Amino acid sequence: MIKKIMISFLLLLLSQYIIAQEVVVIGKVVTKSNEPLIGASLVINSYGAVTDFEGNYKLKIPQGNYILKCSFLGYNEEQKIIDATGKKQLLVNFTLIENSTNLNSITIVGKSEVKKLEDSPQQVAIIKAKKYHNKATSTNDILNKESGINIRQDGGMGGNSNISINGLQGKQIKIFIDDIPVDFLGYGYGVNLLPSNFISRIEVYKGVVPIHLGADALGGGINVITRKQKRNNMEVSYSHGSFNTHQASLNAQKVVEKSGLILGVNAFFNYSDNNYKVDVTVPDESYNPQNITVRRFHDTFKQGLIKTKASLVNKKWADLLSVSLAHQRLYDEIQHNAIMSQPYGEAYGTNNSTNASIRHKWSNNNKKFFTDAFLGYNHINTKFNDTTLNVYTWDGKVFTQRSYGGEITTSQSTLETQANVSFGRVNLKYIFNKNSQLNFSSLVSNYERDGKDATAANFYGYDPFKNKASRFKTVSGLSYQYRFWNQKITSITALKHYYYQSKGFDNDAQNGTVTDLKQNGNYNGVSQAFSIQALRKLLIKTSYEYATRLPDEYELFGDFILIDQNANLTPEISHNINALVKWEEPDWMLGINGFFRDIDDIIFLKTTQFQAQYQNLLKARAIGFELFGSYQPFKSIELNGNLTYQDIRNRSSQENSNTVNPKYFNARLPNRPYFFANHEVNFKTPINREKDQLSFWWSGRYVKDFYLNWEVDGLEETKPTIPSQWVQNVGVSYLCYNKQFTLTLESQNVTNEKAFDNFNVQRPGRAFFFKMNYTFNNL
Template structure:
């Protein structure tokens, strides 16, 4: 009887509990969307349920789903940085119905977050190594170019030899052109040729621009003297697509498209960036016109007629993230093409009406990154061929009015023999960075950049060897370079003192046929190699988290670049006799800020350089890089930004630099200012942000002013400089085209977001008073222009 009763108890108990167990195992879901007070989805909001331990983060659409056990009522908590926390009671009766949570901004919380946490941009500004951070995200809706943004920064001038697509050279703290290295996401940009540079890339493509002055971080590890520019591309954890289109004066069109797709696990990603730049560049210029019948010369204002530029760029990439063996494995393919009409050479002395140049390439890249506890590895590889073509076959010349003057004895308009050059530059670039966190106070890094470049080509109308008549471009030219850096970053005294110590090694060798300054093939083979070491120290001492001093010093070497030695196959001559330039650089600065009120930065610098490599015109057609034996000087720059109200902000800066040649052996040029180099320039900006315009619209109004003091195309005796204090006012004691006049430029614009940040319309009037603008080598740039831009982002 007893076994029977036990068996009966078992079946009764099972019968009673089974429905409850089955009921408890059913899945009940709380799902919904989190939005801000404008109705925009909030990505990354935290959603939790009291008493369950359940937690979820909203996706790119602001959505969440939580699987919960059965209860009569649930307390759902939603919070996000910068917003007030919301708790909502949800009854079991409405389980499964979509819920909507709306969060209100919390200004107090925002202030607390800004004090305790910093963005990557803010962190970069606070490093011992001086960095100017240009926040492109803040102005990406404006029809502004990256050149304009950088020119508004202290200590920086971008000089262009014409309109959109013209050569853009960077000058910073007394150094210029290739003495300042360009990087894309920490990788030297040489492998991208002319397809991706500061004159072409839209601001929409970038997260920010890091401009390092003087000493470079170990992770960049290049042979720069004056600093570096690192273009940091956009990064996102979420899917998005963004498009922009700009139309402007001189039949200018600029478009960009970029997007990213990630799977729900974020282990896989694929994306693309593309942009196009096109302009007729047919603005008016003041030139000297020569009558081809009487040879009489007269001044005239004409419109450029053979100055079109078109550039296409596209990059597709994909990869894996968050794996045990890789934090990121990324593969990319880049394609670009440039078509350029050549209106003039190194100066505006002679017009052209038919000469063309082209450049194109397809470039594969590979990047691998992984952090192993204390050890981190970052490896980049690329192999590419960049093709450059020059077409000059007009049998005659053009005047500034576009009239063709036949000359049967000529085979080209630029040179008598003309050109049909087709040159291939082959690139192999490897960059290896290894970091090791020794302890909380010390981090060691090593960085190696290896570059192998070759040049091969042909030009049936080009230079020939004097003895054999062989095309000089058909003879291979080789260039190999290695730059290594090892650094130690240390922090002391509760992070009040930060120190960076860096040692560098430089090596290069080259082999080719020598050409003289006039472009004549000399016939002899030129072999050159050089190696040296450098050392750098950067120190920062913080009085408070927002107030600090920093100082850096460096003994550096800058190796000649391949385009400086080989030329560019266009208007830039080769020079295989270039020597490396060596420099001692010292920087000292002070920075302070009061959150939401002001920030002030003052920086001074001193340079003494031997064999400075300077790009200069050798006649009215061609330029060439040459060594300037001895240059020294000092400078001062200041930058101030003030918030007058939460909606109104002003900023201004100025730069003065006095760089002069010495020990020249020439009484007239001794202590003369460095040629073709501005010595004083300043900027002023005013921004107003107005909310609640026509509903939920937002309007930004802005004004920019830029001033550049007159400077000189060539060396002039110091006795002929203006008598005013530091040469800042007064007139030079001569009148000649050698003077690049003072320039004051004013620009006005606005950006309007009708509903939210997804769609924006931007308008800007540049150089509103139509001032004559003269830039590098006194080439005249465009006058007044109008720009309209629309921007749309889908997240």
């Protein structure tokens, strides 16, 4: 009898356990345009959840059959019947349809955070990176698809990138990672190296850059927002392709729900031989030049980065407190000089950096006052080796030997530099009411660098690199935002102040002397921006900015290798005007943006065969427009396209333009494209009862031919010209295994078009890549 009672009791406990066993319901809530909705509500009886920054949610319920309701302000509620019996996890996604309700002539429309930013007075374009996560596409390629942007890169993977936005380019454009200037984070965070899998979205500011970023941008900025989730997850990806290119990445996160602790690790690795074919001139056996096609032979690039992060969220004393530590290592073989006229066969450089940071966000109980403080430190170590006497030709053979010097330096070099960067920023915001708010931002940074080169010291009799160079900079801003005319017009007025002091030096190798160079300065800036939404589908924006950009440490002090120092540089200034009109329907959008830039004291990289130096050379004017649009005729097909025309002309007098003839006044600046366009077609279709998905895409970029030198020089038939280019990419992607595994095949430059960028440096031809991506949901 006792045995029967015990068995019955155990069976009762087991049945209660089975009945009470929880099922985890996960999913994502998006709009019709696949934009994540942040803060959407999911409800099952007395159980509820809210979506995170990427529109994801997680809900634990007992086993059974339920009705799951999803709602968000301004969108129609959606319900789904779910069967949660005998399952551990259930995936349920929602696509909500926008809805407006008229109440006594008042229209209530809900907007996501991204939509609010798009409609703000700033001229900002939002690139959603999710559709690129499964493509073998670099972040540079993603940005290059946006209207008004032109990215030119030296060679293949790891080559320096030059980003242009509406006529301004290079260091005139500031780059940020999660609102932090990338200058402080080290070379490994460049957008040309950052994997697309790390990115949630990219904010492209054309003209006014908001003060909370704390930057001295001259008229544009790019803010890369990395992926953030409030749930356990891990994602790994790997791609391999032409030129022995390998790319791998890892994103992992653990959430300790009761404590509010979030632990994360991000890592990626890039490698390429960059041995693509180029057209060059090589001497034959009789030393006569002959034009041949060879593979680049000394251009290996490899780089890795790992970042760990710990965060506490939703505490009384902090909405967010995060601490991060990152380390990056890089090796780069140098193939040729700046204008691809001289090959190198042994020179190389390395770059290692370690940075730590802490960030604290807090808001008071009534959500009127907000603070955001950030502190960081970065240590950078670089090495450069140039010791060979060999002289190489483009086919990788030793042609002869020099009697002294290296491939790049006069003395030969084993240079090592140490740089320490410390920085801090505080943002304060006070909301007076629903129509007005005040913002304050201040950023302080300090950069110090010194070096040593025993090889050069033996040659010159002293070490020209042991002297310390430093730069201290502050950027502060105050802005007032006000909404009026029934909140149809939003105005942002901002004031900025810039201060810097620098200390560098000038080497006189012949006399063996070093001269200290010091300077400092105070500068101001002002901006005014409006957004007008008189009609729900029509958006109008206009902005003006008087902007200042301070020379950075790279321009002031050079890199001791290819770039000479110039500590006498002065800041660039610019008057910027933008005007945008955009009409948006549920299935199509069309917009046009016009821009005007009047830039003075342009810091220009003046190059020679062996060396280059930044100089204040020109005054210029840029005027142009960009036309962009998208169309989604069916849910499975999306069409995107844009074109940009920019006319950038010299407005300098003969005295300050460093030219020898007044004929260059009002001439188009050389080596800058003035017309380019992009197109992209995406097609996706569910298969196998919608559990799997197949995607195809075709994209292309056209750049019209332009002159390498001044267009007013020389005869038309003999002018050095960078030819017109239409580079096309195609790919196919298969998403399967409950949308956790993706396999991608892609061909870049599928037609093997000859492509050129900076100073006529040839880019890779046809290349093939495959990529695998897997997401672990059951963590």
